[in-house]
Amino acid sequence: MRNIWAITYKELNTYLSSPIAYVLAAVFIGLAGLLFSLSLGGSFPEATVRGFVGPGVVLLLVVGSLLTMRLLAEEQKLGTLELLLTSPIIDAQVVLGKFLASFLIIVGMLVLSLYFPILLFVFGDPDPMPIVTGYLAMVVVGMTALAIGIFSSSLTSNQIVAVVISLGINFILVITDIASRYTSGLLADVLRYVSVSAHTSDLLLGILDSRHILYFLSITVFFLFVTVRMLESRRWR
Amino acid sequence: MIEAKGLTKYYGNFPAIENVSFDVKSGEVLGFLGPNGSGKTTSMRILTGFMPPTSGNAEIGGYDVVTKSRDARRLIGYLPESVPLYTDMTIRSYLSFMGTLKDMPRAKLRSRIDDVIDHLSLQDYADTYVGRLSKGYRQRVGIAQAILHEPPLLILDEPTIGIDPRQVVETRQIIKGLGGTHTVLISSHVLPEVSMIADRVLIIHEGHVVAMDKMENLSNTLGGNTRVSIEVRGPEKAIEKALLSVDGIQEVVIEEVTGGVVRLQVQGTAGRPVREDIAKTIVDGGWGLYEMNPFGLTLEEIFLRLTTTEQASLDSDDEEESSA
Numbered sequence: 001m002r003n004i005w006a007i008t009y010k011e012l013n014t015y016l017s018s019p020i021a022y023v024l025a026a027v028f029i030g031l032a033g034l035l036f037s038l039s040l041g042g043s044f045p046e047a048t049v050r051g052f053v054g055p056g057v058v059l060l061l062v063v064g065s066l067l068t069m070r071l072l073a074e075e076q077k078l079g080t081l082e083l084l085l086t087s088p089i090i091d092a093q094v095v096l097g098k099f100l101a102s103f104l105i106i107v108g109m110l111v112l113s114l115y116f117p118i119l120l121f122v123f124g125d126p127d128p129m130p131i132v133t134g135y136l137a138m139v140v141v142g143m144t145a146l147a148i149g150i151f152s153s154s155l156t157s158n159q160i161v162a163v164v165i166s167l168g169i170n171f172i173l174v175i176t177d178i179a180s181r182y183t184s185g186l187l188a189d190v191l192r193y194v195s196v197s198a199h200t201s202d203l204l205l206g207i208l209d210s211r212h213i214l215y216f217l218s219i220t221v222f223f224l225f226v227t228v229r230m231l232e233s234r235r236w237r
Numbered sequence: 238m239i240e241a242k243g244l245t246k247y248y249g250n251f252p253a254i255e256n257v258s259f260d261v262k263s264g265e266v267l268g269f270l271g272p273n274g275s276g277k278t279t280s281m282r283i284l285t286g287f288m289p290p291t292s293g294n295a296e297i298g299g300y301d302v303v304t305k306s307r308d309a310r311r312l313i314g315y316l317p318e319s320v321p322l323y324t325d326m327t328i329r330s331y332l333s334f335m336g337t338l339k340d341m342p343r344a345k346l347r348s349r350i351d352d353v354i355d356h357l358s359l360q361d362y363a364d365t366y367v368g369r370l371s372k373g374y375r376q377r378v379g380i381a382q383a384i385l386h387e388p389p390l391l392i393l394d395e396p397t398i399g400i401d402p403r404q405v406v407e408t409r410q411i412i413k414g415l416g417g418t419h420t421v422l423i424s425s426h427v428l429p430e431v432s433m434i435a436d437r438v439l440i441i442h443e444g445h446v447v448a449m450d451k452m453e454n455l456s457n458t459l460g461g462n463t464r465v466s467i468e469v470r471g472p473e474k475a476i477e478k479a480l481l482s483v484d485g486i487q488e489v490v491i492e493e494v495t496g497g498v499v500r501l502q503v504q505g506t507a508g509r510p511v512r513e514d515i516a517k518t519i520v521d522g523g524w525g526l527y528e529m530n531p532f533g534l535t536l537e538e539i540f541l542r543l544t545t546t547e548q549a550s551l552d553s554d555d556e557e558e559s560s561a
């Protein structure tokens with residue numbers, strides 16, 4: 001546990017001492033704010049955060065990829081992975097520590113965006129449930145994107161390659177929903193089941209269904225597990 | 238402390254090392270000597286558990302490096318060749334991070350970091366970012382993290398590569414100082430360095446162990462101490478002729494003649510009192526012997542001899558095969 005926290009603490013320091021996290025947070029909050037304010041326009045404005053959570057989910061997939069592309073790729077490039085893996089640490093601790101650090105950054109960004117719902121409560125009378133489940137959706141989508149990103153980062157020492165792979169996997173999860181419309185039968189069902197939007201739409205409406213949460217958690221665990229195996233695989237090769 | 242048996246590592250079809258066996262006793266300093274690409278780093282990476290051997294096995298302090306990797310890794314302080322460090326951390330925060338990974342208790346870690354920083358004279362830079370340090374200082378930070386948790390075994394891969402000569406001397410002093418209390422495995426392609434630091438030398442060439450022995454034994458078995466440099470006042474041709482006529486002297490080379498004084502190199506045969514023979518010949522000839530220095534066989538020569546004989550025997554094998 002102490003090892004995981006040591007890795008997390010180090011990575012958090014790196015995030016906070018480089019511009020990447022700040023720039024990403026600024027762009028995320030800026031775009032989310034724009035989407036939020038646009039959704040409040042029109043002749044019948046609704047007091048919901050749906051306007052920014054929907055596109056925000058896709059935004060988080062990109063943010064997650066960009067946040068994590070460095071995590072293992074740079075260690076491989078600098079050779080620091082050699083010192084890391086030859087210290088008496090378990091590979092899983094390395095992966096979990098790094099995941100936790102990037103997760104805390106995403107949580108921080110979401111906390112910064114909390115002023116949208118606060119504004120709604122001050123000036124309107126919103127239904128709290130969709131707001132809670134909307135934020136929950138962003139948290140679990142964020143986790144998924146980070147896990148996919150860390151996995152991609154373990155594959156290569158080149159950060160650009162890592163981010164491209166990561167975005168590729170993320171977009172597969174997004175476009176399967178569209179693909180399902182052009183297919184039918186079992187294939188369509190499978191494609192719809194795999195897609196991110198199928199699992200976020202209920203959450204956006206305020207319906208809390210554990211199946212959807214489980215979907216994101218299982219993708220997260222799967223990719224973190226595969227990442228650990230990737231690190232271990234250098235011990236078999 | 239280290240016991241390696243038949244270590245072999247293939248990268249694809251290319252054998253980086255083949256059947257490398259050696260052992261290092263507690264408190265001993267073993268020099269790993271070989272040209273670049275001879276398999277030093279591969280061997281060290283196997284010992285530190287960074288990658289497994291294709292076949293063979295190794296134990297550190299009784300723990301197998303593959304099956305009991307974590308226990309083995311606890312005993313090792315490792316400095317990889319490229320000295321990989323996180324450039325965005327200060328020395329102190331970096332050491333604190335590494336100390337935590339090495340399971341050091343928090344209370345002890347703090348005082349130990351101060352000790353190590355003092356020991357390696359890094360006080361002035363303790364709160365400087367590693368990225369701003371010169372190569373020599375980074376090397377020291379690398380050594381600092383290796384000795385931080387006071388491991389019984391230090392594995393140092395080319396610790397003096399790429400730093401300036403003054404820093405090389407300092408780094409060697411530091412490593413020499415560690416020798417008394419730690420078991421050290423140090424690799425190098427600089428030969429005098431190893432002879433200066435190590436108790437025993439293992440010479441590796443193209444993935445094979447060519448020789449492993451104490452320095453002086455190595456130069457003796459290869460016929461060391463038979464080469465003598467002399468300075469004589471007298472006619473060079475006559476001296477050369479007289480020396481060559483002595484039984485056991487194989488070769489005489491006139492190096493330079495300055496104002497009637499000749500400098501020569503004489504190659505004798507092992508097991509004969511070459512220097513006495515030379516002195517007697519010079520005195521008998523009525524010339525003046527100014528100076529006489531025995532040449533130990535230098536490590537460069539040992540190395541060349543070992544690797545070229547290896548090569549020569551390989552070549553002759555090839556010839557036998559082709560003629561057969």
